[in-house]
Amino acid sequence: MTAKGIVELLIPARAEYLQLVRTVVGEAAAVDSSLDAERIADLRLAVSEAATNAIYAQAAAGVEDRIVVRCNLAAEQIEIEVNDRGAGFDPDEVRSLPAAESPKRLEHESGLGISLMRRLADETTIETSVDGTVVRLVVRFLATGDET
Amino acid sequence: MASGGSTRSVTWASTIVQHRGGGIHVHLEFHRISRNPWTVLVLRGDLDMAGAPRLRQEVAQLVAAGDARLVLDLAAVDFIDSTGLGAVIGALRRVRSHDGELVLVCPEPRLQRVFEMCDLDRVFELHGSVDAAVGASA
Numbered sequence: 412m413t414a415k416g417i418v419e420l421l422i423p424a425r426a427e428y429l430q431l432v433r434t435v436v437g438e439a440a441a442v443d444s445s446l447d448a449e450r451i452a453d454l455r456l457a458v459s460e461a462a463t464n465a466i467y468a469q470a471a472a473g474v475e476d477r478i479v480v481r482c483n484l485a486a487e488q489i490e491i492e493v494n495d496r497g498a499g500f501d502p503d504e505v506r507s508l509p510a511a512e513s514p515k516r517l518e519h520e521s522g523l524g525i526s527l528m529r530r531l532a533d534e535t536t537i538e539t540s541v542d543g544t545v546v547r548l549v550v551r552f553l554a555t556g557d558e559t
Numbered sequence: 560m561a562s563g564g565s566t567r568s569v570t571w572a573s574t575i576v577q578h579r580g581g582g583i584h585v586h587l588e589f590h591r592i593s594r595n596p597w598t599v600l601v602l603r604g605d606l607d608m609a610g611a612p613r614l615r616q617e618v619a620q621l622v623a624a625g626d627a628r629l630v631l632d633l634a635a636v637d638f639i640d641s642t643g644l645g646a647v648i649g650a651l652r653r654v655r656s657h658d659g660e661l662v663l664v665c666p667e668p669r670l671q672r673v674f675e676m677c678d679l680d681r682v683f684e685l686h687g688s689v690d691a692a693v694g695a696s697a
Contacts, residue, residue, distance in 0.1 A: 460640055463607070463641075517652055517682070519645075519648075523645075527677070530676060
């Protein structure tokens with residue numbers, strides 16, 4: 412991956428900073444005009460989900476460190492890392508939700524973030540331990556031959 | 560455009576931005592409109608982890624005051640994520656617990672898409688306007 416630029420954002424682990432994260436990531440992604448508005452919106456949503464989980468993780472662990480959001484802009488893709496110092500989790504044990512038609516679905520007001528990230532980004536990797544979690548989200552740019 | 564960057568040169572230095580508080584606000588506003596027997600709650604801004612608790616608070620106040628037939632107007636919402644959707648589910652549960660109703664106005668395709676990705680378009684009917692929402696539930 413050939414680096415074109417890196418933007419690093421350190422934010423307090425508080426919800427009111429999420430909009431700042433989305434704005435910075437959206438502007439970084441917009442630098443490459445092969446990403447259309449919908450794809451940039453996908454990335455902003457995926458990053459917001461990752462940063463939200465990071466804020467929850469640090470709150471649960473009582474950690475006040477800043478959350479690090481790093482945008483690695485390359486020729487062929489943008490990669491976003493969201494790094495928290497929470498207590499980690501097992502991504503394989505994230506529960507699946509009841510079907511939308513089930514009355515029990517309405518008993519769940521959370522639990523969609525990771526599945527949304529995996530759906531929105533071209534690649535989603537989660538490295539987690541008791542010392543924290545790093546979520547990497549990759550969105551690839553269109554190659555010339557992909558354009559219509 | 561080719562992805563090799565030939566048409567647009569970008570030279571970003573590594574940038575570190577640190578916000579130390581002050582000037583960061585929750586970007587969600589509410590406006591209530593009475594439309595007997597409905598109360599329309601108009602949201603403007605971002606419905607995320609920062610805004611979701613405020614939506615829960617608004618709905619709790621309305622329901623406690625006897626206004627359990629609610630229209631949530633999301634036409635001016637710029638952004639919604641899974642936490643915001645969770646607050647909408649919570650609003651539905653709360654009004655139903657008081658024999659009320661909740662209908663949604665959500666004309667923007669970018670927001671509709673988030674509902675669809677979470678299969679919540681099968682839980683909520685997404686109306687294009689307040690008139691359509693109220694008319695469908697009359």
